[in-house]
Amino acid sequence: MSSEMKQIITEIYGEPKYYEFCKNISKGEGKVTNLVDDLFQECILILCECDEKIIFDLYQKRHLLFYFGKIVINQWNSSSSPFYTNYRKTL
Numbered sequence: 849m850s851s852e853m854k855q856i857i858t859e860i861y862g863e864p865k866y867y868e869f870c871k872n873i874s875k876g877e878g879k880v881t882n883l884v885d886d887l888f889q890e891c892i893l894i895l896c897e898c899d900e901k902i903i904f905d906l907y908q909k910r911h912l913l914f915y916f917g918k919i920v921i922n923q924w925n926s927s928s929s930p931f932y933t934n935y936r937k938t939l
Contacts, residue, residue: 853900856907857892860916869917873924883935890931891919 849857860866870888895903895916906912923931 849896850900853896853903856903856912857896860892860895860912865913866916869913870920873920886935887920887923887931890923890934891916894919894923894930 867884867888870891871884874884874887903912906915923929926932927937
């Protein structure tokens with residue numbers, strides 16, 4: 849992972865909007881609201897696995913939060929997502 853990518857990931861950790869997005873998606877689900885941290889970490893992992901060029905481009909255009917939001921929504925709602933398979937399916 850390049851130093852620029854590490855800087856972007858570090859910035860995501862420091863920006864509350866990203867975590868809040870995960871929190872808002874999981875709201876109202878009762879038992880699963882304690883999975884916010886896991887959802888956030890899983891989405892960060894997916895970002896780290898993406899092509900760095902795409903992430904840089906999204907970051908420079910200030911579209912990274914939107915992209916992250918789509919990852920969160922897909923992870924939360926899709927029954928075939930890694931997050932669902934690893935965390936929600938067992939509840």
